[in-house]
Amino acid sequence: MAEDKKQAEAAEAVEAKVQAPVQDPQEFLENFNWTKYEQGIEQVDDAKLQEFEQLVAENFVDTMDEEVVQGTVVYLTDREAIIDINAKSEGVISLNEFRYNPDLKVGDKVEVLIDIREDKSGQLVLSHRKARTIMAWDRVNAAHDKEEIVNGFVKCRTKGGMIVDVFGIEAFLPGSQIDVKPIRDYDQYVGKTMEFKVVKINHEFKNVVVSHKALIEADIEEQKKEIIGQLEKGQVLEGVVKNITSYGVFIDLGGVDGLVHITDLSWSRINHPNEVVELDQKLNVVILDFDDNKSRIQLGLKQLEKHPWEALSDEIKIGDKVKGKVVVIADYGAFIEVAEGVEGLIHVSEMSWSTHLRSAQDFVKVGDEVEAVVLTMDRDDRKMSLGIKQMTPDPWTDITTKYPVASKHTGIVRNFTNFGVFVELEEGIDGLIYISDLSWTKKIKHPSEFVTVGDKLEVEVLELDVEGRKLSLGHKQTTDNPWDKYETEFALDTTHTGTIGEVVDKGATIDFNEDIQAFVPTRHLEKEDGSKLGKGDTAEFKIIEFNKEFKRVVASHTAIFKAEEQRNVKAAVKKAAAQADEAKPTLGDANEALQALKDKMEGKTK
Numbered sequence: 001m002a003e004d005k006k007q008a009e010a011a012e013a014v015e016a017k018v019q020a021p022v023q024d025p026q027e028f029l030e031n032f033n034w035t036k037y038e039q040g041i042e043q044v045d046d047a048k049l050q051e052f053e054q055l056v057a058e059n060f061v062d063t064m065d066e067e068v069v070q071g072t073v074v075y076l077t078d079r080e081a082i083i084d085i086n087a088k089s090e091g092v093i094s095l096n097e098f099r100y101n102p103d104l105k106v107g108d109k110v111e112v113l114i115d116i117r118e119d120k121s122g123q124l125v126l127s128h129r130k131a132r133t134i135m136a137w138d139r140v141n142a143a144h145d146k147e148e149i150v151n152g153f154v155k156c157r158t159k160g161g162m163i164v165d166v167f168g169i170e171a172f173l174p175g176s177q178i179d180v181k182p183i184r185d186y187d188q189y190v191g192k193t194m195e196f197k198v199v200k201i202n203h204e205f206k207n208v209v210v211s212h213k214a215l216i217e218a219d220i221e222e223q224k225k226e227i228i229g230q231l232e233k234g235q236v237l238e239g240v241v242k243n244i245t246s247y248g249v250f251i252d253l254g255g256v257d258g259l260v261h262i263t264d265l266s267w268s269r270i271n272h273p274n275e276v277v278e279l280d281q282k283l284n285v286v287i288l289d290f291d292d293n294k295s296r297i298q299l300g301l302k303q304l305e306k307h308p309w310e311a312l313s314d315e316i317k318i319g320d321k322v323k324g325k326v327v328v329i330a331d332y333g334a335f336i337e338v339a340e341g342v343e344g345l346i347h348v349s350e351m352s353w354s355t356h357l358r359s360a361q362d363f364v365k366v367g368d369e370v371e372a373v374v375l376t377m378d379r380d381d382r383k384m385s386l387g388i389k390q391m392t393p394d395p396w397t398d399i400t401t402k403y404p405v406a407s408k409h410t411g412i413v414r415n416f417t418n419f420g421v422f423v424e425l426e427e428g429i430d431g432l433i434y435i436s437d438l439s440w441t442k443k444i445k446h447p448s449e450f451v452t453v454g455d456k457l458e459v460e461v462l463e464l465d466v467e468g469r470k471l472s473l474g475h476k477q478t479t480d481n482p483w484d485k486y487e488t489e490f491a492l493d494t495t496h497t498g499t500i501g502e503v504v505d506k507g508a509t510i511d512f513n514e515d516i517q518a519f520v521p522t523r524h525l526e527k528e529d530g531s532k533l534g535k536g537d538t539a540e541f542k543i544i545e546f547n548k549e550f551k552r553v554v555a556s557h558t559a560i561f562k563a564e565e566q567r568n569v570k571a572a573v574k575k576a577a578a579q580a581d582e583a584k585p586t587l588g589d590a591n592e593a594l595q596a597l598k599d600k601m602e603g604k605t606k
Contacts, residue, residue, distance in 0.1 A: 160174060161186075164194075180220060235286070353395050409425055421435075490553060499538045502535070521554070525557060527561075542560055
């Protein structure tokens, strides 16, 4: 059989040679490819060679070209991806370049750039990151112009937002553009792939800004229109606490935000909304009001509960004692919460029996637990006034027994006026000392010259007006009146030695002691020789006026020598009369002597 087969093949070869056309030797030499012959390449038909070159051009990539090409993932390892780009060999790309796409799988199409044609092992090394960078700007610009949605990989946090990988470009995602609600934990987005919208491109600085919020807002806008169209005053809706501020709470009603003002959170006073609600809390709220386009919605929380005044016990009435906590202090009084949401005012005048009003802070402070008496109550206007001084007996009840007229006591100086001093004898009992009743001897222009606030002062009750709740006191009355003694010591015509102190227009002053200051009129400063006393001169003075009631003392130096002259004149007259009796002078002599004495008294003699 083998022999027969060989014979058949030989016969076919011979037959083929016989049938093949005979080629012209000259034509063969002209068309023979001597280059391929010299290179040892077998002669190939030109048509087949062209067909082969066309197939190579269509299916294989020129590894010298730096253009971006598309490849197919054919195999994945723990660290690398094997990519087929229809080259002589397959390429390798590190999986780090696909962090933005953790779902990469075999068969996915990816863009690559040939990084190294052959590494040490002859492997083709590709770069997906470089390919993305080359193509990224075109894609980003196209996405921005067409308002397309793009995928991005959140790489890390940065100041004010996040860094997002979009087409291989690091774009900035502001914190305010992550979501429609405030973000408290940025780290929860790191490592996630999300959809974004390119909102801004700066070609000069190669900056790209993206937004995820813009996509959410587009979806919410339709919901918002539907919700706003159904809003009505008094409607109760469920919402979520979106943001808390010092003045109120923003509630998300499902795409529409409303504000619950701090005063509408609770019937009780609160210092901050976080005392009542917390972030992300779900709660029911009632619509109180909104503007014409319903863009500003006012909500209420406390309105869902019965007003505390309506729940207040009917048993509470005027004169009852109640307990409560001080919640607010003002200059005029303090507000006491006697029940949740029910407050009463204690006016400062109802904090003490004293008529000398002080600040409410002198009696209570915020947080104090106090007991008070209900003075007035108006359930319709929801107002209540309280008093704490009523918790103790009125000190004026037995005032005539404790502080009768002429009784002496010790009090504390509480206040000044221009006309006197207020002295507190005990809590609720104040008396007034007029400035004229402070000292027997000192001339006081203002009480502060005599005492200071807080001083203890001995006083005597001068007058008592129980009905008017007024007490008149005196301080000088607690000691003997020194003017009783001075009335004798500085009686009229008594003589004292003193020194001129101050000289004024109408005279001068003399200090005889610490209490007595006498006044000397100008004409009474004249000395015997006709000159006048000046400041610092010491001389004798005669008291010519003493008024105990007005503490007025007037003295004269001139009266000293005038009195001496009068005594001399009287002595001379008496002597002349005696001599006349002895000598019996003539009537003319007697008249001459009298005229001489008269002239001397009138200062006409030299």
